[in-house]
Amino acid sequence: MAATPLQEDVTLLPETIARTLGLDAYGFAGQILAALIGAFIVGNVMLAMTGVAGPWAKRKITAAFTDRIAVNRVGPFGLLIIVADAVRLLSKELIVPENVDRPAWDLAPLVVAGSALLGFAVIPMGNGIHLADPEVGLAYVFATASLASVGLVMAGYASNNKYSLLGGLRAVAQNVAYEIPLVVTGVSVVIFAGSLRMGEIVAVQRETLVVLAGVPIPSWFAIVNPFAFVLFVVANLAEVGRNPFDTPEAPTEIVAGYQTEYSSVYFVLFYLGEFVHIFLGGAIIATLFLGGPAGPVLPGFVWFVIKIWAVFLFTQWARSAMPRVRIDQLMEIGWKGLLVLSFANLVLTAIIVGVIA
Amino acid sequence: MSSKDTPTTDASTTTRDARMGEGLDDRFNSKLREAFGSSPFILTKFDKFMNWVRGSSMFMLQFGIACCSIEMMHTYAVKHDLDRFGAGVPRASPRQADVIIVPGTIVSKFAPRMKRVYDQMPEPKFVIGMGSCTISGGPFQEGYNVVKGAEEVIPVDIHVPGTGAVLRTRPGRGRRTARRGDRRGDPRDAVQLG
């Protein structure tokens, strides 16, 4: 397929910043500064989104599914709940239980929240908001996303609580089981796109597949290969630990899983981390399957955000409507179902691409 | 009814004292205030803000004891929707909860455990005693096994009287718990006795 990158014209965000602020002149140090500023902006945008999603949107969405209204007393549409929730949670006492394994216990929330944020570095978000575009973009995203499971194990193990331990163990088992189908399905996209580079994957999807009744249908991989799309979305649900795969938290079984012992700031970090993770999952799905920032009329970044939120909405929907599977069934679905299917998909894709090319 | 026959009297007194000092509830005194001395303007505003924060957003502990907890569930659920007030996220782990609603009769076997759950919550924490049982033991006051009110075990901020039909009081009241002095009227505050 497209061997020549279509995205030569796109400049990365740090470069833009460097140029506008005139940091170019400072050589390497300037580049680093520009990169930091860019990362700061992107990170904050993402955190702002999770800030809206966590305390407010999640409640509103769940409420809509369950015939309720949810927050409406504090500020317009209850939006001030975001402020209230954040300040209140941060102002709570941070309890450090006895016998926790100190450095690990403290690092775990950081790892969980940080790892997800790292992933956004290589996601092209449209309008030139793209921090870096390394050759191994996709591999990098998967790598950072799965760092979170390390954090979860740390949290579960260090908490000195049996429920946490169970939650941590479940989290690893689950992440390992679903990471593989996730990556393998991702690879099938790479075969189509011919590159691991995120920018290129997006660029490839910009081509028109067919024109139906005058409307050009882009060659988004969700349309080209819906099977892989479904697989990926399902595996992603497990990856971010949402129903029906929310076994690591499983409130009615193991209290709150790995985060049982965390309060205050650390809890906020976990909470945020979870949502950043969902958004990262959404961003990966958007990039790999939904054409990234592509879309008519509206600017690219808006489309990108819309797509992430669509995925977020989907996870919340699944959460409201689907029972949780049991841990052994989860493993079974992962190893016997998704893994096999994803390999089948990979082989098929390889054959198809091989025949076409 | 004397509280002599309740097993936990001693423990409760120490808890209360330890929590409140001599007749003084200092849970709202921040380090800042200690440093600045008696309430300067900024801190008053800040206090107001914090009260608003704590009043507008609360995580409840998912904690059911007896009959009252059924009505408590109803407050979370569709019709009454406690979440409107920003308090509709029941957390299963006490570490993440702000408010513990004690919904029911406390008996000797449970009292120490309830104390423990309370101790596991991070400050600032609030306790709402729901129903007559948490006030005095309610209909079961004369029982050999019943603790005569939650106050014997943990300090209670708000008592909601009635047995069973207390539900309509609670949303507004819960908010008020956190606001303390701020008694802005809320129609839902009308107490309905059961």
Next chain:
Amino acid sequence: MSADPDRTAGADAGATETLPVTEGVEADRLAELLGDLVRRRDEHLNADAAFEVHPDDVQETLFTLRDEAGFDHCSCVTAQEYDDRFESIYHLKKYDDPTQEVSVVVPTDKADPRSESAEPVYRTADWHEREAYDLVGIEYDDHPDLRRILLPETWQGHPLSKDYDQDRPQVVTLQEHANPLEEDHKDSESDTMFLNIGPHHPATHGVLHLKTTLDGEQVADVDPDIGYLHRCEEQMCQQGTYRHQIMPYPDRWDYISAGLLNEWAYARAAEDLADIEVPDYAQVIRTMSAELCRIASHMLAVGTFALDVYGDFTAIFMYAIREREKAQKVLEDLTGQRMMFNYFRLGGVVWDIPEPRDEFFERARDFLDGLPQATQEFHDLLTTNEIFQLRCVDTGILPPETAKSYGATGPVARGSGIDVDLRRDDPYGYYDELDWDVITQDGCDNYARVLVRLREVEESAKIIEQCLDLLEDWPEDDREIQANVPRTLKPDPDTETYRAVEAAKGELGIYIRSDGTDTPARFKIRSPCFSNLQTLSEMAEGEYIADLVAALGSLDIVLGEVDR
């Protein structure tokens, strides 16, 4: 003659199987069967056959009764203290025909109250005897594990015995629980982990404590530890007067809005004791309101089960609560209360349908009209959901034989294919005049139990529908809501009765012994949840934690009723 709770008083046309006449014959036949084991014949209002046996002959007697006479249901064990002796009474029934009842009375020595345990015969006796030991102080030889069940281990004295001093301080401390199998141990074959689930845990529906031993994710051993809500209900009832003071308490046994069903249990027993005839009109109101309670209760059961399986306050839970709210609204119109109804009185109900009647009927019918759609929604979202089936079908298996031996009743028994429903088998109220079915499912698993509840809601709706029709057309001058009951009730001394109704969770029975005063000398509650909960370890051992939680949810226990 439908409304006669006092079955021994006369011929009961509603009873299909045994007529009181044959009951006498039956008793003689049983006495013959038992032969020398019977030391004395007694008379209980519910059971013609009340045999007094020697403390050492308990097992033999019960084995004979179970194996040769078919009394396969030990519904309750009542322990009590007289001035000169202790007594344990085993209330036996048949699952096929609960109207056939036998009481086996075991008097024991005052100084050394010991008798043989019935546990080898009926597994359910395990907990019942532990309770008897705990509260009254009778010791059972041969019992596998005789320790306190409701009160803390450190409790001094037995509160329902005569010499108990309530004002004596008790010390209860927080104890860490020990691993019932062994210390967390590690060897080459297995390493287990001990886990306390509860008493404060989101899945325990209240304050139940499960001492669980895990082998990985699997449950190696589970031991329910109850008593965290033991509110001395029996003591409270023994202090209250028959006429007014007891009635508020039943509301608080099974508080999941099954209040009226509980009240009926007491009403039935007390009316039997004092020989009160309830007017038909009141019976219809009772039947209707009780079924509304059943709907409310089952809705919550389904909702919380969904909560256990789904893991969060999700749509199903909320929809269930929504339907419950509607039922509660109708009940509130009728009784003035949402939960603690206190609506029944001995001999009837406290007041008539609220004026304007039409409005009430309309509202009730509105609720019923919406119900089919709601249950359909549950079937769509829940029972036909693949993941739900994956979770529930073939998990938490409870074979009928085990269920019987544990004395399981209600939806739990019916979900195991045991066709038992006191409303039909031992009719009371207006049930035998109405057209409805008993729901059973053969699945024996969690799924079957949920299905039974959902179907029962539909049946209850049918019953209410018919009651509404009856009430609407009832002649105005015949609306008698209460029989004439004396201001102070003093049943004859030493009358004993055990009467049960089909509450939301199963057979809710009340044993009352009167001593000639206006308060009961012994008031014993047979709670269905108490017996049902015992089956948990059978269902959960060897399964995953998630299934343990689901099984617990499908038992639909209420701690208020388990602990009383």
